[in-house]
Amino acid sequence: SQQGEEDPQALSIQEGENATMNCSYKTSINNLQWYRQNSGRGLVHLILIRSNEREKHSGRLRVTLDTSKKSSSLLITASRAADTASYFCALSTQGAQKLVFGQGTRLTINP
């Protein structure tokens, strides 16, 4: 399967804590992307990391990619209530201008 698998499926933490989500996959990728989906809304692109990159930052987000282990992690630091959402990893494989989404991690930030 080309689909990424997120872990955990659900995560509940206190505001201010850090949240870490993981994505594992089995195929070779061109890039890996993370998206956020608030309840009842469309997906919002957060960050893209290419297969030759190991780490990227964007604001409070930090993404790592280990192609030897075929895994990626998304770290959200100093979480806020507004970070409550579902987070999806999406794989882009070589030669394909399409994404394959995982099942997502449901993140709840408790005030």
Place this chain on the structure above:
Amino acid sequence: EAGVAQSPRYKIIEKRQSVAFWCNPISGHATLYWYQQILGQGPKLLIQFQNNGVVDDSQLPKDRFSAERLKGVDSTLKIQPAKLEDSAVYLCASSPTGETQYFGPGTRLLVL
């Protein structure tokens, strides 16, 4: 910059009826995607257009689903006849480069 527009936002129909969804992508985006997202799951690609040509429709149930993108801009997705298992959110996305995708708010379909 205006985002991806979709309509309607909600639709309730009975099984065996037909339904159509409309999408207006971000201006200038050549690639357009339709996804189906069942509750609790990630989006599943149904069809991908490059301008007005179909690039990938391998997961589109062609016996009941159809889609078109006239003039390489707006797109419509149709289901005829609908089944109970078609209840889902239908998401439209567009991309200028085929990498980052920009999603619309989705159409929530309930088939009774």
